[in-house]
Amino acid sequence: MPGLILLFLFSVSCSRFEQSEQEKMRRLNRTEESLPRRSFATNYLLESPLHTPRTSYPWEAQLHLPKITKEFFRCKGNCTNPPLPTSEEKEPLRDCHGTHGLPILHGKEGVYPLLIDLLNYVQKKTGRRVIITCGHRCPLHNSYADASSENRTSKHQIGAEVDFYVQGMEDQPLEIAGLIMQFFQETPPYAEHPERFAFQPYEGSRSTRIKPWINKELFLKIVSPDEGRDGDNRHPYPYLCCQVRFDSLAKEPVVYTWEKAHRGYAQIN
Numbered sequence: 001m002p003g004l005i006l007l008f009l010f011s012v013s014c015s016r017f018e019q020s021e022q023e024k025m026r027r028l029n030r031t032e033e034s035l036p037r038r039s040f041a042t043n044y045l046l047e048s049p050l051h052t053p054r055t056s057y058p059w060e061a062q063l064h065l066p067k068i069t070k071e072f073f074r075c076k077g078n079c080t081n082p083p084l085p086t087s088e089e090k091e092p093l094r095d096c097h098g099t100h101g102l103p104i105l106h107g108k109e110g111v112y113p114l115l116i117d118l119l120n121y122v123q124k125k126t127g128r129r130v131i132i133t134c135g136h137r138c139p140l141h142n143s144y145a146d147a148s149s150e151n152r153t154s155k156h157q158i159g160a161e162v163d164f165y166v167q168g169m170e171d172q173p174l175e176i177a178g179l180i181m182q183f184f185q186e187t188p189p190y191a192e193h194p195e196r197f198a199f200q201p202y203e204g205s206r207s208t209r210i211k212p213w214i215n216k217e218l219f220l221k222i223v224s225p226d227e228g229r230d231g232d233n234r235h236p237y238p239y240l241c242c243q244v245r246f247d248s249l250a251k252e253p254v255v256y257t258w259e260k261a262h263r264g265y266a267q268i269n
Contacts (some may be wrong), residue, residue, distance in 0.1 A: 004187035071133030096140040101266035103159035111159035134232035145231030170237040
């Protein structure tokens with residue numbers, strides 16, 4: 001047993017001797033050089049590092065949201081909806097059968113492209129789905145959804161109006177309205193003429209507490225949950241209403257006419 005202890009002490013001392021010899025050799029072989037500096041040289045100040053968010057992977061960048069097309073604007077009429085009573089002198093209001101086309105614009109079936117571009121822009125910016133509650137309405141469904149005299153000339157009938165909200169942002173309509181205004185600031189050709197497409201408060205409406213906005217191309221308003229409810233907006237959320245004011249392709253104002261509303265879409269029987 002004493003022999004093992006002596007052997008251990010001998011090995012430890014040898015190891016320490018070897019380390020001290022290596023340190024001596026390192027000091028002998030080390031060379032030092034001075035760092036020359038010129039009189040006008042200055043020290044470079046290092047800035048604090050900034051956090052850079054990592055870029056998204058391709059599968060993360062995809063929103064997996066359906067691209068909004070004209071199909072999302074189809075009339076929501078349904079002949080199975082019950083008749084609505086009216087005054088004694090008139091027949092009950094009946095809904096349309098729903099199997100008809102969209103308005104004919106520029107020789108094709110569809111709605112005004114500005115509405116489609118706007119809603120896809122909102123989806124892209126928010127990463128959330130846009131829920132269209134009312135797109136196109138044929139005249140029959142338009143009366144069934146809202147029989148008021150003010151609604152008779154609704155631009156829903158000519159593919160120039162849409163009501164919607166954003167899923168998950170139902171109580172943030174002002175933020176969505178801001179994105180719609182931002183669309184005109186960022187999207188060509190509107191962005192090339194910001195002074196022409198800037199929004200201004202619209203003074204001619206008293207139907208909503210939040211004052212609507214207007215620019216050359218669009219009328220925009222927010223309808224609160226306790227105002228403006230109709231047959232297509234029976235939900236508890238505020239919604240946004242966009243109406244096209246100017247047809248940039250035809251270079252003319254967009255106005256309701258009986259001809260456009262009643263003969264501007266194809267019947268599919």
